[in-house]
Amino acid sequence: xxxxxxxxxxxxxxxxxxQEMAANNLANVSTPGFRAETRAFMTVPVAGSTTRxxxxxxxxxxxxxxxxxxxxxxxxxxxxxxxxxxxVEASDGSEAYTxxxxxxxxxxxxxTTSSGRPVLSDGGPISVSPDAxxxxxxDGTVSxxxxxxxxxxxxxxxxxxxxxxxxxxxxxxxxxFRLRGGEPALRDDxxxxxxxxxxxxxxxxxxxxxxxIALARQYDLQMKLxxxxxxxxxxxxxLLNVTA
Numbered sequence: 001x002x003x004x005x006x007x008x009x010x011x012x013x014x015x016x017x018x019q020e021m022a023a024n025n026l027a028n029v030s031t032p033g034f035r036a037e038t039r040a041f042m043t044v045p046v047a048g049s050t051t052r053x054x055x056x057x058x059x060x061x062x063x064x065x066x067x068x069x070x071x072x073x074x075x076x077x078x079x080x081x082x083x084x085x086x087x088v089e090a091s092d093g094s095e096a097y098t099x100x101x102x103x104x105x106x107x108x109x110x111x112t113t114s115s116g117r118p119v120l121s122d123g124g125p126i127s128v129s130p131d132a133x134x135x136x137x138x139d140g141t142v143s144x145x146x147x148x149x150x151x152x153x154x155x156x157x158x159x160x161x162x163x164x165x166x167x168x169x170x171x172x173x174x175x176x177f178r179l180r181g182g183e184p185a186l187r188d189d190x191x192x193x194x195x196x197x198x199x200x201x202x203x204x205x206x207x208x209x210x211x212x213i214a215l216a217r218q219y220d221l222q223m224k225l226x227x228x229x230x231x232x233x234x235x236x237x238x239l240l241n242v243t244a
Contacts, residue, residue, distance in 0.1 A: 012222035019215045025203045026212065032114075033099030034201035036063040036208075037171070062177075064166045067202035069194055075135045076103040079199040080161070084191030085177065087120040087160035087184075088113055095120065095184040096176035097162060097169065101198055105130055111142065111157075117176070121157040122187060128156055138193050161191035 021037050028034040038061045069079045078101040080086070085097035102114040111119045111126040111134070118125035121142075128134055132144035133151075140159035145151040162185035169177045179185055 008222045008225040012219055012226070015215050015219040015222060019212065019219070022208055022212045022215060026205065026208045029201050029203045029205045029208070031100070031201050032102055032198045033067075034203065035099070035171070035177075036201075036203045037061075038063055060171070062171050063202055065202050067200045069197050069199050071197045073196050074102075075133065075196065076105070077101060077196055077198050078103065078136050078159075079194040079197040081192045081194055084161055084163045084188065085185075086113075087162055088117040088176065089120055089125060090117065090172075090174060090176055090178075094178065094182070096172065096174075096178050097164075097185070098176055099199055101193075103136070105134060120160045122160055123157070126157040126159075136193065136195050138195065139189070140191075140193055159193075160187055161189075161193070162186065163188035163191050 018039060021039050025036045064083075066082060069081070078086075080099055080101065085099060086101060088096055088098055090096040096117075098113060098117070100113055100115070103119060104112055104114060105128055106112050106116070107130070109127050109130045111128060113119060120126070126142055128142065128144050129146075131147050133147070135143050135145070135153065136159065137143065140161050141155050142157045142159065143153040144156050145153045164179060164185045168179055168181075170180055171177050
């Protein structure tokens with residue numbers, strides 16, 4: 001009886017946690033460069049009892065499968081072909097990584113992601129003239145063309161493109177990725193961009209929705225087990241009172 005209660009409680013907790021993950025994935029099905037969240041669970045014995053065990057998160061990871069690339073024709077949209085990451089400056093000043101390639105120039109002339117994170121070169125954030133036409137080449141070179149006819153593009157910086165091993169990077173609470181040790185990754189000149197395009201999310205909406213339904217049923221099953229066990233315990237208590 002005691003074992004069944006803890007088994008059902010652990011199953012319900014795991015189902016709720018996985019539902020949160022699935023809901024977050026569904027919410028980002030249209031987010032450029034988004035990587036689906038994954039989770040692994042393990043059984044954790046309760047100290048002092050051989051009949052009790054809880055389920056806890058073993059690891060939170062990501063699905064690094066590349067997503068489809070869609071042409072936009074916008075000069076500041078870039079998609080990474082295959083593996084690789086754009087380097088950006090996180091809110092705490094550390095170096096982080098993303099595949100969201102919808103870039104913009106803010107009011108201060110800083111090249112940023114659409115979420116406002118400065119995009120990095122080897123020398124730090126990239127500053128350009130707000131009036132210039134900005135374009136990015138396949139190797140990450142950022143060029144600025146002065147306004148007016150006949151302007152000549154001038155290289156101003158080169159995006160820091162990196163390609164660390166997938167096992168060495170983790171997703172932070174801000175949605176950006178970092179190396180596990182916190183150190184910056186090295187530039188990888190083999191990373192190639194597709195200018196004028198964006199990579200979509202790698203979340204499969206059909207699979208995610210079906211998974212949500214399955215998790216809801218799993219949670220209901222665990223709660224029914226708890227309810228049934230409560231009824232059995234009540235009936236057993238009544239029988240003991242009668243025999244007493």
